[in-house]
Amino acid sequence: MPVTENWKPTIVAFCCNWCSYAGADLAGSSRLAYPADVKIIKVPCSCRVNPMFILRAFEKGADGVILCGCHPGDCHYSTGNYYARRRMTLLFSMLDYLGVEDGRTRVEWVSAAEGVKFSETMNSFVEKVRGLGPNVRLGDLRCRN
Amino acid sequence: MQELMERAKELLASGEVARVLGWKKGENDWDVEPRFFESVDSLQDFVYDGFCGANLSKYMIEAGKKEGKTLVFLKPCDSYSYNQLLREHRVDREKAYIIGVGCKGKLSISKIPFDGIVSVQGASYPDVSENLTVQTLYGTQTVAYKDAMLERCHVCKGKEHVVYDELLGESTDTVDADRFAEVQRIEAMSPEEKFAFFQKELSKCIRCNACRNVCPACSCRKCVFDSTAFNSDQKANTTSFEEKMFHIIRAFHVAGRCTDCGECSRVCPQGIPLHLFNRKFIKDINNLYGAYQAGSDLETKAPLTNFTLDDAEPGVGRG
Amino acid sequence: MRRIGVFVCHCGSNIAATVDVKKVVEMALLEQGVVHAEDYPYMCSEAGQSHIAEAIREKQLDGIVVCSCSPRMHEATFRKCAEKNGLNPYLVEIANIREHCSWIHKDMQEATEKAVILMRAAVAKVHLNAPLKAGESAVTKRALVIGGGIAGIQTALDIADAGYHVDIVEKEPSIGGRMSQLDKTFPTLDCSACILTPKMVEAASHENITIHTWSEVEKVSGFVGNFTVDIRKKARYVNMDKCTGCGICQEKCPSKKPLNEFNRGLNNRSAIYTPFAQAIPNVPVIDAAACIKLKTGKCGICEKFCQAGAIDYAQTDEIITQQYGAIVVATGFDTIKLDKYGEYAYGESKDVITSLELERIMNAAGPTKGHLERLSDGKAPKEIVFIQCVGSRCSDDRGKPYCSKICCMYTAKHAMLIRDKYPDTNVTVFYIDVRTPGKNFDEFYRRAVEDYGVNYVKGQVGKVAPQSDGSLLVHGVDLLENKQILKKADMVVLATAIEPNSDVRKIATMLTASIDTNNFLTEAHPKLRPVESPTAGVFLSGVCQGPKDIPETVAQAGAAAVKVIGLLAKDKLKTNPCTAKADELRCNGCSQCAGVCPYGAISYETRQVNDHGIREDRRIAVVNSALCQGCGACTVTCPSGAMDLQGFSNRQIIAEVDAICR
Amino acid sequence: MYKIQKENLKALYAAIAAEDDLFLPVRSAGQVNFGLWTQEAEADIDTLKTVKSAKDIFFPQSENLYQVHRQEGKMNVQGAELCRKPFVVFGIRGCDVKGMEVLDKVFLSEPVDSYYAARRQMGTLVAMACGRPETSCFCKVFGVDCAAPAGDVITWLVGDTLYWEPKTEKGEALTAKVAQLLEKTDASAVEAEKQNIRAIVEKLPYSHLSLDKWGAAAADKNFDSPLWEQLYTPCLACGTCTFVCPTCQCYDIKDYNTGNGVQRYRCWDSCMYSDFTMMAHGNNRNSQMQRFRQRFMHKLAYFPANNDGMFSCVGCGRCVDKCPGHLNIVKVIKAFEKEGV
Secondary structure (H helix, E strand, O other): OOOOOOOOOOEEEEEEOOOHHHHHHHHHHOOOOOOOOEEEEEEOOHHHOOHHHHHHHHHOOOOEEEEEEOOOOOOOOOOHHHHHHHHHHHHHHHHHHOOOOHHHEEEEEOOOOOHHHHHHHHHHHHHHHHHHOOOOOOOOHHHHO | OHHHHHHHHHHHHOOOOOEEEEEEOOOOOOOOEEEEEOOOHHHHHEOOOOOOOOOOOOHHHHHOOOOOOEEEEEOHHHHHHHHHHHHOOOOOHHHEEEEEEOOOOOEOHHHOOOOOEEEEEOOOOOOOOOEEEEEEOOEEEEEEHHHHEOHHHHOOOOOOOOOOOEEEOOOOOOOOOOOOHHHHHHHOOOHHHHHHHHHHHHOOOOOOOHHHHHOOOOOOOOOHHHOOOOOOOOOOOOOHHHHHHHHHHHHHHHOOOOOOOOHHHHHOOOOOOOHHHHHHHHHHHHHHHOOOOOOOOOOOOOHHHOOOOOOOOOOOOOO | OOOEEEEEEOOOOOOOOOOOHHHHHHHHOOOOOEEEEEEEOOOOOHHHHHHHHHHHHHHOOOEEEEEEOOHHHHHHHHHHHHHHOOOOHHHEEEEEOHHHHHOOOOOHHHHHHHHHHHHHHHHHHHHHOOOOOOOEEEOOOEEEEEOOOHHHHHHHHHHHHOOOEEEEEOOOOOOOOHHHHOOEEOOOOEEHHHHHHHHHHHHHHOOOEEEEOOEEEEEEEEEOOEEEEEEEEOOOOEOOOOOOOOOHHHHHOOOOOOEOOOOOOOOEOOOEEOOOOOOOOOOOEEOOOOOHHHHHOOOOHHHHHOOOOOEOOOOOOEEEEEEEOEEEEOOOEEEOOOOOOHHHOEOOEOOEEEHHHHHHHHOOOOOOOOOOOOOOOOOOOOEEEEEEEEOOOOOOOOOOOOOOOOHHHHHHHHHHHHHHHOOOOEEEEEEOOOOOOOOOHHHHHHHHHHHOOOEEEEOOEEEEEEOOOOOEEEEEEEOOOOEEEEEEEOEEEEEEOEEEOOOHHHHHHHHOOOEOOOOOEOOOEOOOEOOEOOOOOEEEOHHHOOOOOHHHHHHHHHHHHHHHHHHHOOOEEEOOOOOEEEOOOOOOOOOHHHHHOOOOOEEEEEEEEEEOOEEEEEEEEEEOOOOOOOOOHHHHHOOOOOEEEOOOOHHHHHHHHHHHHO | OEEEEHHHHHHHHHHHHHHOEEEEEEEEOOEEEEEEOOOOOEEOOOOOOOOOOOHHHHOOOEEEEEEEEEEOOEEEEEEOOOOOOOEEEEEEEHHHHHHHHHHHHHHOOOOOOHHHHHHHHHEEEEEEOOOOOOOOOOHHHHOOOOOOOOOOEEEEEEOOEEEEEEOOHHHHHHHHHOHHHOEEOOOHHHHHHHHHHHHHHHHOOOOOOOOOOOOOOHHHHOOOOOHHHHHOOOOOOOOHHHHHOOOOOOEEEEEEEOOOEEEEEEEEOOOOOOOOOOEOOEOOOOOHHHHHHHHHHHHHHHHHHHOOOOOOOOOOOHHHHHOOOOOOHHHHHHHHHHHOO
């Protein structure tokens, strides 16, 4: 897929139900805009996000994947985001190691009260991914035609 | 070796064990195979020398389903794998009689760089400083024992067994390389170089699953890549993504459980240095969460089922 | 193939002004399995819901996608609507095209494209939704309170008053806890015993309360509504039914060496003892480690003198097993050990004491019969120095990082009481900050300073040096004057940090309730669920959750009781159906999942499975759906994908990913 | 007979690749496999055995069969193109050429596999004699003469000279295309090389394996042998042996969801895998012993029973070299020779 002026990235955002999804709702009700490239998938907790989901998104054509959860210490399930933090730390480190551009993945802790942070996070993430262009290193070519 | 064989015969004859899991002589000096010996007579084919690199611990899963105790020979590094399986309830300690055998470094036939090898002498009395004498169809050659050693022996975990019922034989420390040197070399590359390096290595992958099937940590009854659990069953090396997905996820699934036994790299028919995936995780875990050696004990919480309140944030250290 | 209906809401103009709802309907009809799609101005209205009802009937829908506002707003509405019309409520998915789309985007084309993608993701998910049914479990209408201090007593009384039976388990020989050790209470200065004793008596005489003193919780199993608890009743060596509490045994007991725990070790007690006069029950226990009879077989004096014949040296520990619907932890606190604070000379000089020790000294039933005197020489102190924050608000690992919260107030109380009773005694308080938020608290502190002339010095003490003349030289600093202070004192009182009782870790493990780095029990939500632990059915009362004074403790105790009453009032509990579930054919029994479950919901059993004709005994993970809260931590730990989360299954999430990325 | 100096081979490759696709052993990341020749590719004709056989070129590990596109609710089915461009396989060894004969039996008999047939038609085999056979080689057992392999063109690398002899029409046509790079020569050096090679082959440890216990008649006889139970134990159930084998021909057909449709592809399967021929009720071979037995019984008994005695092993020895458990067909044959009924 050639990079063109009109190219728009596909961004998947996994948001935990209790904090970040509500934070996204707050961003919405506060009319805090961020690019339409971001599509949110609701999960009960950031610890529900399997590395397989993230790789799957890249396989099928995502250009960036972001995971949002409650701030450490505020997890609805008390410890879920701590596990998510370790898992994603290792996964991202591995993706870096394989030469995947580091701007394509991010974890951000967004509380239900942080509509502004949600919107700002998405704006900066999308900008970063746009700068990187389409994901070619972690995609399945069959999805491109 | 004689000592091991005699002890095995003794235990088998006394009925203390119902079978022996060891290594059997092959057609040649180097094609030793893992094998259950059910009778004293069959132990005539027992062998223990430099070519007994195979880690027998995973076979103990099947052994646990059989009647009676199984005598198993574990090298120091194999004992870590066994311990990890024990921790995960995949083996039955009650049904194992473990003899910790000494190890002086194991050989890889593919590291002996000669055509038409007919015999290799010197594998049974290993002394790291000695040479192997290799008869080939095209003449006699020699190679230093050390140069024919498996990669894992150059970064040996040490001489201690972490689980055993008795110990037999001496071990030698064969470390002469930095375990993380290669990982560090790759980490220092630019993203483009890293990508090119792994692309080249992984494009060789034929998805034979040897790495997975030999791996003592990959002991799933049904691998996700063989099942529909994630809608991700794959057999093909259709595009380069397939191999990446497989190897990243495999490494992730064994992260914190991989003892770095090196079997994956030993068996890869395409010579892909698969340990570089696992070792990357091990290095990260050690750096971020404190030194951890999977299989060293049964109690310490594994790094991925544990946390501290002030763990590093994902992507920390990125530019 | 599912028969799916897609309902696109205009939300007046909230959605329709930015999203071309007709286009979303049109695109929905092109999706696999979508047999019905329509738009409507307000889907959540009665009329909107009747459209859904009609479509379910007419088109035999077995899956519904509503493209509307956030599921946090109306998911419940649409689920109920589905249920009313014969469709399982979990076959409904919401595509959030308002908060996540129309409200944040301006460009109609862009917003419409996104809305279509969100709709597709929801359709893809609903194809894989399984009809889920909330389970039910019965509730045992009895509560257990662990700890018999003021927190436990108050919780128990409130629950008991509501008509439910409560058991209190207290490890000491009497209930009463820390409050029974206090002399006066701030800010009213009423006598602690005077207000506590009636509560203790009320608890003891309440028909719905059973008190197990000298007892400990041994084992907990089960889950919310259905806990089974083993309680160890330690051997008391005194028959509780026979004992009249006359006290002659204690008087006659020849073993007088053991330190009196109740008086913080400042004096001694007999081997057979009740900790204090108002103890409930008023039945002594024999300290087996000190009793001559139990150690050597000789003596038996107490038995000889006991007219009731209550002494029973042959008693052994007894385990009682009881069912409970709810458990309240009220294990309280202790002061920290001061062995890392050598500079204060605690332990070196008898005249350096903790505030809790001062409470005992000031108390009429204490070691000095209430006379303020130096423990070294019995003289009345003329100069007393109080040092605040000993081990509290500490940045290194000697103490605790948190504020112990009660010290500022009780120090003001001590200072005031001393100045009141012994006007010729000077009192100096070294403090970092004086923290007095609370009703009538700051007024109280100001009285100490203004009316009673207590000398408050902002600054820390670096050293307390015992002098050869028996006095103590306090090396302090006055930060406001910016000068070093050397002060000679006759007595130094340390406002020692408090920490959760040392047993709490063991109890938390038994209850699978989590504790933080300071060993305080964690609440389910720090703001919104402060008296519930993350483990359903386990509640928190008092200082075990965080530092508190008495009024706060009593308030929290009441709140915990209300939560328990609310739980016990139900005959059945509905369980969240979005719980984890292990596929027995894929499970390895490796036990990694249990390691990350915050609720202890996963156990393992060995059972025979039939794996496509291979029958073998396998160790399989079993999720207790009454305990599982559905976080999904286990599902990612499971390498084989055997552990999956209903309602958010691996395949469902992957279907959403695929739909978004295609 | 023609010859060309080794140093000129690159020019030869370029000349072939000018019109046709050229596949030859290429070294990449330390391993040699058949690959498409490019200026940058590191051709390696000295390594005796590529890891995977040349089978991959005619019967790729994965290949697309057809594609379904979904657009605006409509389906559009598009079959994969059959191979139309001529190509040359250079440096294929005698065993692999024999392997093609085995595959032909499977794929060219009715119903003909059109994908394979097209490639067979388009492909020209430039075989190469094995100057230095390996210990694991036993092609002689299956009637392969690695000193004079079959193929459209046969080549011998003697010292620094490559000798070239066209054998078929296709071979002649290819020779004509590159004639200006070749030099006519007599066959004496080649004859001497053949004698050399055959002498080595005689000395190879597995060259004289006996197949007496095998063939069509073994199908019933060997099936119930207790030997299988002993032989299979080290088997890890990986697919290495099948994937490096020049004759294994089993494949699976799967669908890949591309988001806007489906790509139906086939990929090699391995009878060592537990989900091989999995059906709704389960698997007809549910133990690894049965799967292990299947592989060898198929190669040494069932295949000959159905194909006029032709074994579906060519003695290339790749599985002997690569099996992680050091199990192999040689050990099976020997075990039955020694103890079998």
